[in-house]
Amino acid sequence: MKICVFGAGAIGGYMGVKLAQAGADVSLVARGPHLAAMKANGLKLIEEGGEETVVSVTASDNPADLGVQDYIIVTLKAHSVPPVVDKMMPLIGDNTTIVSGVNGVPWWYFHKIGNEYEGTRLHSVDPGNKQWDGFGPDRVLGCVVYPAAEVIEPGVIKHIEGNRFSLGEPDGSKSDRATALSQALGSAGLKAPVRPRLRDEIWVKLWGNLSFNPISALTHATLDVLCTDPGTRAVARGMMVEAQEIAEKLGVKFPIDVDKRIDGGAAVGAHRTSMWQDLDMGRPMEIDALVGSVQELGRLTDTPTPTIDTVLALVKLRGRMAGCYDG
Numbered sequence: 561m562k563i564c565v566f567g568a569g570a571i572g573g574y575m576g577v578k579l580a581q582a583g584a585d586v587s588l589v590a591r592g593p594h595l596a597a598m599k600a601n602g603l604k605l606i607e608e609g610g611e612e613t614v615v616s617v618t619a620s621d622n623p624a625d626l627g628v629q630d631y632i633i634v635t636l637k638a639h640s641v642p643p644v645v646d647k648m649m650p651l652i653g654d655n656t657t658i659v660s661g662v663n664g665v666p667w668w669y670f671h672k673i674g675n676e677y678e679g680t681r682l683h684s685v686d687p688g689n690k691q692w693d694g695f696g697p698d699r700v701l702g703c704v705v706y707p708a709a710e711v712i713e714p715g716v717i718k719h720i721e722g723n724r725f726s727l728g729e730p731d732g733s734k735s736d737r738a739t740a741l742s743q744a745l746g747s748a749g750l751k752a753p754v755r756p757r758l759r760d761e762i763w764v765k766l767w768g769n770l771s772f773n774p775i776s777a778l779t780h781a782t783l784d785v786l787c788t789d790p791g792t793r794a795v796a797r798g799m800m801v802e803a804q805e806i807a808e809k810l811g812v813k814f815p816i817d818v819d820k821r822i823d824g825g826a827a828v829g830a831h832r833t834s835m836w837q838d839l840d841m842g843r844p845m846e847i848d849a850l851v852g853s854v855q856e857l858g859r860l861t862d863t864p865t866p867t868i869d870t871v872l873a874l875v876k877l878r879g880r881m882a883g884c885y886d887g
């Protein structure tokens with residue numbers, strides 16, 4: 561089974577080391593100094609408990625070097641995917657599955673959803689339908705990424721916590737391709753259950769990213785603080801209640817309530833969300849995938865989103881002022 565991890569930064573690098581360590585036929589697409597370091601010295605993973613592993617990896621910035629794959633696991637930031645669709649083509653053959661390990665509302669969300677929204681395209685995450693038309697949604701296997709990791713220097717990944725990558729077919733079936741990938745990831749020491757209702761999990765994760773990420777970028781407060789300060793907790797809650805109304809109109813069933821989800825965020829502790837880290841480092845922020853997409857779904861389902869609209873306007877301007885957002 562040939563697996564290519566496209567965008568082997570924090571999450572993709574973590575998966576890449578675990579797969580390579582387990583003897584999988586894995587290759588990585590990366591770029592710049594991070595690629596140069598992993599080619600020169602191997603890719604180093606510092607695990608949750610402090611254990612360090614260095615593996616030599618097959619890595620390139622040119623997908624044409626790596627050939628047709630059985631699975632491409634996309635671990636790019638959401639806004640980085642549309643510009644590389646054409647570049648990915650040498651990796652794609654008739655039977656290639658594309659695993660979308662990207663936060664936010666996925667571009668394939670309405671493929672095989674089985675309700676009146678079937679086939680709806682999302683401008684916020686797939687402008688110009690680049691992914692829908694380029695990959696084709698039938699190739700896609702959904703994935704919710706739970707681990708936290710960082711690239712702490714070129715060629716070095718620090719794994720912070722978690723090892724679960726939930727997988728799910730857009731139609732909820734337990735397909736052979738999902739089962740085979742689940743087994744391969746399991747052999748590499750990762751948890752990869754195949755879920756019948758992945759969209760429910762997407763929303764539980766998204767609840768946090770939608771609200772905690774922009775609030776932390778705007779306030780520079782860590783999760784424990786923003787989830788317990790009465791004012792920001794109320795803002796997060798307001799965004800999440802609006803999101804819940806939208807998601808339920810789309811058929812989602814939430815297994816927990818909003819307050820439990822916020823308490824879960826608080827329990828993570830003094831964590832700087834990825835959006836705050838991106839702002840801090842002058843990198844593009846995932847505003848459209850995490851927040852703009854939910855506003856777009858609000859319009860689609862005729863659901864008012866006053867709190868989301870307010871926070872989105874503020875974080876967009878914050879991002880623009882810092883040169884980290886151009887939407």
Ligand SMILES: NC(=O)C1=CN([C@@H]2O[C@H](COP(=O)(O)OP(=O)(O)OC[C@H]3O[C@@H](n4cnc5c(N)ncnc54)[C@H](OP(=O)(O)O)[C@@H]3O)[C@@H](O)[C@H]2O)C=CC1
Pocket residue numbers: 566567568569570571572589590591592594621635636637638640644661662663664705706707708709710711834846
């Ligand atoms: N990190 C985390 O803890 C978590 C992340 N996620 C989600 O997972 C996804 C990936 O995040 P994360 O791993 O943090 O992101 P990273 O930025 O660490 O990784 C993406 C990597 O892809 C590289 N890249 C971008 N464009 C190209 C290209 N055209 N060719 C080759 N390489 C490219 C980037 O390089 P460069 O740095 O040069 O741009 C970077 O090394 C996001 O959607 C994120 O929200 C989900 C849960 C937790």
Ligand SMILES: CC(C)(CO)C(=O)C(=O)O
Pocket residue numbers: 765768769772773828831832833834835
């Ligand atoms: C906020 C958190 C931990 C989960 O909601 C996250 O995924 C992020 O920092 O991007």
